[in-house]
Amino acid sequence: MKKMNMALLCASVSVALAGCGSQEDHKSKDATSMKDIKPMTVDIVDAKGKKAGSAHLKQVAEGVQVKLHAKGLIPGQHGVHFHEMGVCEAPKFESAGKHFNTTHKQHGFDNPKGPHVGDLQNISANENGDAKGDFIATMVTLAPGKSNSLVKKGGTSLVIHANADDYKTDPSGNSGDRMMCGVIKEK
Missing domain, CATH: 1.20.5 (Single alpha-helices involved in coiled-coils or other helix-helix interfaces)
Incomplete structure (x- = not known):
């Protein structure tokens, strides 16, 4: 025993x-x-197709850190979103498609049925039109092969809108026209 x-x-x-x-x-x-997972730099272009800034994307434990700088914006708040297509055809950037939304939720952090995985924080442009943002997008990744990956086949894009995102109105938070765009793709 x-x-x-x-x-x-x-x-x-x-x-x-x-x-x-x-x-x-x-x-x-x-x-x-x-x-x-290598960090990446995304060139942001304006409606004339000229470089107007950049976004540095880095995978961190909580998601993707986004360090964004843009110039030539109208002073004030501007909505920023990841969009579903890796195409930025000026001047209207409609080629970027809809917001990146792999969870099929409605738009907005303040929407009880949201948010999209591509919803990001507003940025604020100063009186010179310069804007900076530094935030973590917790619902996306740079890891290839994941459903919420920004580097999916064909890529995605980062779009800066004309107005502030109200964080609740579907489908885009009343953020207005697309003013700037940057393609997110593996190189």
Whole structure:
């Protein structure tokens, strides 16, 4: 009986330790894969097709960090969104498609039926038309092959709108015309 109890104890400890090891291995693989995702810079163009800024995208644990700078905007608040297509044909940027919305929800952080995965924070342009933003988009990734990946086949885009996003009105938060656009694709 003692031998059987000792054997059961040893087996239980072995299983418990094996489980801990596999959990650590899983965390290591996740950490390594996140490190393998290269940051990217997206050139932003205005309605004339001229470079008007850039966005630096970096995978972080919480999602994608977006550091955005644009110039030549009308002073005030401007909605910013990820759009579903990796095409930015000036002047209206309709080629960027709709908001990136893999969850099929309605638009807006303040909408109980939202938000889209491509909904982002407003940016504010100063009296010179310069705007900067630094935020984390928690519902997207730069990891290829994921349904919410910004680097999906064909890419996506980052669009700056003429007006502030009200964070609730579907489909685009009353943010107005598309003023600037940048293509997000793996190189």
